[in-house]
Amino acid sequence: MTREHREWTDRFSEYLDGTLDAHEAGRVEAHLGECGACREVMAGLREVVARAAELGEAEPPRDLWPGIASAIRGPARDGGRPTQASVIALPTAHADGVARRSSRVDGLLARRSWLAAAAAGLVALSVGSTWWVATSTLGPPGGVASPAASSADPVVAVQSGAPPADLAGELAALEEVLAAARGALDPNTVRVLERNLGVIEQAIADSREALALDPGNAFLAQHLERMYRRKLVYLQDAVRVVQWSG
Amino acid sequence: MTLLTVAALMLGGLQAADTVVQARRGDRVVIEQIQGDLSISGWDRDEIEVRTSSGGEAVTLRRSGAEVHVVHADGRPRRRFVDATLRVPRWVDIEVGSRSLDLSVSGITGALRVGSLEGDVRIGDVGGAVEVRTMRGEIQVTDARGPVRVSSQGDDVTLRRISGPVEAHSGDGDVVLDDIRATTVRVEAQDGDVTFSGTIARGGEYAFFLHDGDATIAIPASTSARVSVSTFDGEFESDFTVRVDRFTAGRAFDFELGSGDARIQIEVFDGEIRLLQRR
Numbered sequence: 398m399t400r401e402h403r404e405w406t407d408r409f410s411e412y413l414d415g416t417l418d419a420h421e422a423g424r425v426e427a428h429l430g431e432c433g434a435c436r437e438v439m440a441g442l443r444e445v446v447a448r449a450a451e452l453g454e455a456e457p458p459r460d461l462w463p464g465i466a467s468a469i470r471g472p473a474r475d476g477g478r479p480t481q482a483s484v485i486a487l488p489t490a491h492a493d494g495v496a497r498r499s500s501r502v503d504g505l506l507a508r509r510s511w512l513a514a515a516a517a518g519l520v521a522l523s524v525g526s527t528w529w530v531a532t533s534t535l536g537p538p539g540g541v542a543s544p545a546a547s548s549a550d551p552v553v554a555v556q557s558g559a560p561p562a563d564l565a566g567e568l569a570a571l572e573e574v575l576a577a578a579r580g581a582l583d584p585n586t587v588r589v590l591e592r593n594l595g596v597i598e599q600a601i602a603d604s605r606e607a608l609a610l611d612p613g614n615a616f617l618a619q620h621l622e623r624m625y626r627r628k629l630v631y632l633q634d635a636v637r638v639v640q641w642s643g
Numbered sequence: 644m645t646l647l648t649v650a651a652l653m654l655g656g657l658q659a660a661d662t663v664v665q666a667r668r669g670d671r672v673v674i675e676q677i678q679g680d681l682s683i684s685g686w687d688r689d690e691i692e693v694r695t696s697s698g699g700e701a702v703t704l705r706r707s708g709a710e711v712h713v714v715h716a717d718g719r720p721r722r723r724f725v726d727a728t729l730r731v732p733r734w735v736d737i738e739v740g741s742r743s744l745d746l747s748v749s750g751i752t753g754a755l756r757v758g759s760l761e762g763d764v765r766i767g768d769v770g771g772a773v774e775v776r777t778m779r780g781e782i783q784v785t786d787a788r789g790p791v792r793v794s795s796q797g798d799d800v801t802l803r804r805i806s807g808p809v810e811a812h813s814g815d816g817d818v819v820l821d822d823i824r825a826t827t828v829r830v831e832a833q834d835g836d837v838t839f840s841g842t843i844a845r846g847g848e849y850a851f852f853l854h855d856g857d858a859t860i861a862i863p864a865s866t867s868a869r870v871s872v873s874t875f876d877g878e879f880e881s882d883f884t885v886r887v888d889r890f891t892a893g894r895a896f897d898f899e900l901g902s903g904d905a906r907i908q909i910e911v912f913d914g915e916i917r918l919l920q921r922r
Binding site (some may be wrong): 403614617620 | 686740742758760761778779794798812814815831833834848852854855873875894895910912913
């Protein structure tokens with residue numbers, strides 16, 4: 398998609414929300430009349446809105462923020478470094494819980510705001526006050542993790558193909574937030590996120606399949622663990638994108 | 644404004660509504676909610692200046708404590724694409740977060756942090772720490788003297804003439820590291836090739852982890868390193884004479900080059916491993 402298209406598609410949510418003034422709304426409509434690609438994007442967005450409408454009026458199952466805030470206030474740091482093992486207990490909202498919040502078009506922006514808050518909380522919890530901290534996948538700055546250092550207990554955990562125990566909770570929580578946010582993101586963002594996630598999921602699937610055939614292979618166990626850690630970093634980044642899109 | 648100034652602005656295609664802010668040591672430039680094209684360059688003045696091209700949305704500078712924010716002039720975020728040039732003191736730290744931004748940065752010695760959903764990032768001649776994360780967009784860093792940590796989930800990563808520690812990742816793209824003089828290097832790629840050409844420092848640590856792609860590692864003939872190679876489904880080729888000390892698993896083994904001063908680790912799930920002598 399060209400920059401010109403992106404400039405337009407970024408305004409479609411505002412158009413659907415009715416927050417553009419008459420002049421700007423007219424410009425969007427005129428562009429839609431001329432541009433097939435943008436009409437396609439708009440159609441996708443309308444479909445999202447229509448699906449939300451079918452789910453009817455309802456408040457979100459629970460407000461995510463209190464749990465996130467209390468988790469953030471807790472001792473989430475260790476010597477100034479983020480505590481990756483800290484996992485918040487997210488409410489057991491279904492992935493489509495967000496869609497139930499409102500059937501109105503103008504609910505899109507409202508949904509974004511609390512999803513962004515949830516996303517912000519998870520990011521803060523996962524990576525400290527900023528998302529630019531060292532990740533377990535890339536290792537400490539200026540250092541190269543030795544195989545022994547990166548493959549202690551988690552290797553045993555992943556020999557079954559499951560995520561390492563220290564990652565499982567956070568992976569699930571992040572996936573839940575992203576699933577909930579999906580309907581409120583613009584189609585282009587969703588495409589980018591899903592495409593990238595597909596690459597990692599494929600790598601995990603490859604590794605699990607190989608490990609299933611050769612369960613005692615330490616290389617495969619370490620490799621699978623690395624893929625899961627990479628997925629965690631990806632999800633953390635993706636949640637950050639939700640904030641930008643909120 | 645003199646006629647000469649007006650003429651210069653017209654020739655440069657720049658609006659007159661530009662902003663200059665005096666910079667103080669310890670200041671940080673923050674760029675958020677800006678989409679479009681942004682070029683940042685360091686200069687020898689203690690001033691931060693933004694100029695907007697005539698075709699783009701106007702942006703301005705707003706100080707908040709020790710932070711100078713680049714914001715839309717009308718205060719409304721994400722309305723239109725920006726085409727702007729920012730000049731900053733070389734020493735200033737810069738943080739960028741955007742959904743869609745093509746960014747170029749050059750000539751700074753402060754720390755640089757960039758995050759974006761999409762957009763290409765080109766960085767050159769930098770002396771401080773560099774961190775870039777993008778979901779979709781190429782990353783190029785050249786002539787960096789500090790630590791470099793970059794990740795593109797969906798595109799290529801190219802690093803050239805880097806002397807600080809390197810951490811590079813691509814989810815779906817190639818990673819090219821050329822003329823690297825770092826003492827520590829860590830590279831990951833899920834779906835793409837990795838090419839490394841550089842020196843191996845005594846006591847240095849170099850790690851390459853690939854899922855689906857080929858690893859080509861070109862190092863000097865005089866390299867002294869202990870090398871660990873692991874592959875699940877791939878071949879290993881070497882310009883060096885390899886005498887395997889230890890098979891640690893089916894396709895995993897260690898060997899030494901010279902007296903084994905540095906450590907090189909190459910792990911590939913599905914792909915070829917080539918260890919070449921750098922010409």
